[in-house]
Amino acid sequence: MKTILHGAVALMLAAMPALAQRLTIGVSAAPTSVDPHFHNGTSTQTLSYNLFDTLFLLTPEVSVAPGLALSWRPIAETVWEIKLRPNVRWTDGRPFTADDVAFTVQRAPNVPNTTGGYGGAVRPITRVEVVDALTIRFHTNGPAPNLAVDMSGLAIVSRRAGEGATTEDYNTGRAAIGTGAYRLVRYSTNEQTELVRNEDWWGPRPDWDSAIIKYLPNAAARTAALLSGTVDLIDTPSPNDLPRLQSDPRFAVHSRQGMRLIYLAPNQAAEVAPFVTDHEGRPLPRNPLRDQRVRQALSIAINRAGLADRVMQNTATPNGQWMPSFSPAYNPDVPVPAFDPERARRLLAEAGYPQGFRITVHVSATSRPTDSIAAQAIGQMWTRIGVQTQVEAVPFAAYAARAANLEYAVSMFGWASQTHAGYALVNLFNTYSRERLTGAFNRSGYSNPALDALTDRALTTLDDGQRDGMLRQAVAMAMEDVGIIPLYQMTNFWASRRGVTYGATGYDYTRITQARISR
CATH class of the missing domain: 3.40.190.10 (Periplasmic binding protein-like II)
Known part of the structure; x- marks a missing residue:
């Protein structure tokens, strides 16, 4: 310390x-x-x-x-x-x-x-x-x-x-x-x-x-601190605690639809994937996550509606892209992937993995209270199609560094979009290049030169309609490739004691200036 x-x-x-x-x-x-x-x-x-x-x-x-x-x-x-x-x-x-x-x-x-x-x-x-x-x-x-x-x-x-x-x-x-x-x-x-x-x-x-x-990384500890009066305001209360806080007149809950997508980043860069083996624990000779069919299989094996309903308790909305549905930059032609475990098994077999394989999903232990729970639920869904899954939670400081070095097979992150799709394209999807300042958050090692070029053209186009059209095309291209596996869009929550109000925002960081003394 x-x-x-x-x-x-x-x-x-x-x-x-x-x-x-x-x-x-x-x-x-x-x-x-x-x-x-x-x-x-x-x-x-x-x-x-x-x-x-x-x-x-x-x-x-x-x-x-x-x-x-x-x-x-x-x-x-x-x-x-x-x-x-x-x-x-x-x-x-x-x-x-x-x-x-x-x-x-x-x-x-x-x-x-x-x-x-x-x-x-x-x-x-x-x-x-x-x-x-x-x-x-x-x-x-x-x-x-x-x-x-x-x-x-x-x-x-x-x-x-x-x-x-x-x-x-x-x-x-x-x-x-x-x-x-x-x-x-x-x-x-x-x-x-x-x-x-x-x-x-x-x-x-x-x-x-x-x-x-x-x-206070533990969600229960944050709520306990609010209940005891140790703190005046908390961020990201557990969905389990929201009904209690909403019904207690001593407290108030403040919320707004958020811009942050929670997603999985499958490692497509490594020739031999870390944390991927056959069912006997032997490393696979090639990285299955480099195969688009495997990534598609993993994506459609996820019941996003079930995650939003049961794990997130209706505090999130399923999504199939990184722009929220209320944004003008949302591409309506890119739907939420349909839950289809039978087709997922067929895709795995077509890719050469009829018996599946073993994999570990890594998550931050301290970012959001629901990440580990959601990852465990996804792991059960993947296990049912033959991809036997373990989940490991890592303190954020170590997690962020290792994920940046592409040391995980699959990692879970959140990305808060702004008012257009291009910023995420540059940072999440474009090929990593220190010289071009692209891919700073590309945790999957995804690289598509055609998408890189389309991103460049879109972001230098002055005509709003033409630029928006190219960005929607880029969204479709990145999602068809399964550059990431999108899960759900978060709703942002804060809870406060009586006497304190908070102006909930579409972004999920906390500004002291948004908190006011009740008059």
């Missing part, structure tokens, strides 16, 4: 009046780092977006609004001009300028040892032009109509604090200088983070003078 105290801020916290309002939150997963560019995932974002701001703000309805950027416009096919918000200061007192944005764009794709960073967000940018302190231009390698949406998740960091700084410097607090609604007081790895309100924040004044984010 590592505890970091940011000295000057600690003194401010100690000097707070006794009646100061403090919010205590219990969340399901600890961040992999305080460094906002180290891992593009919910656990890190819950911390990052309270300390740092983005140029473009993702609203609770998952649309894009001004953040540190007040306005943006294309001044040429390959140039975006952004006007920055004036009178913004970093928590060390220095002014925020366009030079900090230029530094952020340079840093984001170059963080060492990242388990899935933000290179895809800045992928189109070839040059950053600082026009003046509050004006910046992004020169792109072609038209980039979705640039603002794609950059809405990229936290802006200070050049002075971040230049030469390592991820560990952010963890110690030395580089954790932001412009966000809160500032860092103390970070205790895997235990909790303490924050204090940034009185100079440019946004509306939050209700809370300070906040503590406690990391």
Whole structure:
């Protein structure tokens, strides 16, 4: 356990009046780092977006609004001009300028040892032009109509604090200088983070003078902490606990349809798949997951409606793609795969596995309370078609690193889409390339040059109708290949004690500013 105290801020916290309002939150997963560019995932974002701001703000309805950027416009096919918000200061007192944005764009794709960073967000940018302190231009390698949406998740960091700084410097607090609604007081790895309100924040004044984010990976422990009054607000309550919390007047449940798809990533890169053997435990001479028929068999052997109804208890909706059905980017021609175990057996036999094989599915032990349960249910479904399945849950920090290295046969992840299908195409489906900044979250090793080319054409097409049509075509191509095995779309839930409300959002990270004191 590592505890970091940011000295000057600690003194401010100690000097707070006794009646100061403090919010205590219990969340399901600890961040992999305080460094906002180290891992593009919910656990890190819950911390990052309270300390740092983005140029473009993702609203609770998952649309894009001004953040540190007040306005943006294309001044040429390959140039975006952004006007920055004036009178913004970093928590060390220095002014925020366009030079900090230029530094952020340079840093984001170059963080060492990242388990899935933000290179895809800045992928189109070839040059950053600082026009003046509050004006910046992004020169792109072609038209980039979705640039603002794609950059809405990229936290802006200070050049002075971040230049030469390592991820560990952010963890110690030395580089954790932001412009966000809160500032860092103390970070205790895997235990909790303490924050204090940034009185100079440019946004509306939050209700809370300070906040503590406690990391409680066990869903029952989170609910118990809420019931006992140890915390004021929790994320991702277990579906088992929702009826009790909804019926108890001492608590409130806040929900909204989410953007996050839960999916399986079958390893298609390895010649000999890890964690795949015959029924006697001997490694197979070739990787069955490289065969499209095997991936199709595994997909249609899953009863998604049963998962949504029984495992998720109607807190999720089956899906056959990564865009939710309420999104305008959803492709209605890509249905939820029909549950068909008999056809699954035939496909396995056609692929040369009439007796099936053994496989292990790996999941994060600390991301969502339902992942391990859902994986166990899927394992039973696969076992019935001859694919004898074990499930292993791994703490997230180790899990994320090993999955990034394609060390698993099948892993389970979530992906929250934005307003178009292209960001997932770049990060989840395009061939991994550090040079092209593609495939940062490609945990299946999937590679289809035709899809890569279609993605590039779509994302540089200015005509909205043509671009949407190409993206729908790309969705169909990736799903026909079974690049991933989509499962279901989550509904986002938070629960709070009486006296605290939470503005539920389509994204599933937790912002302190969304929590309010009931008036």
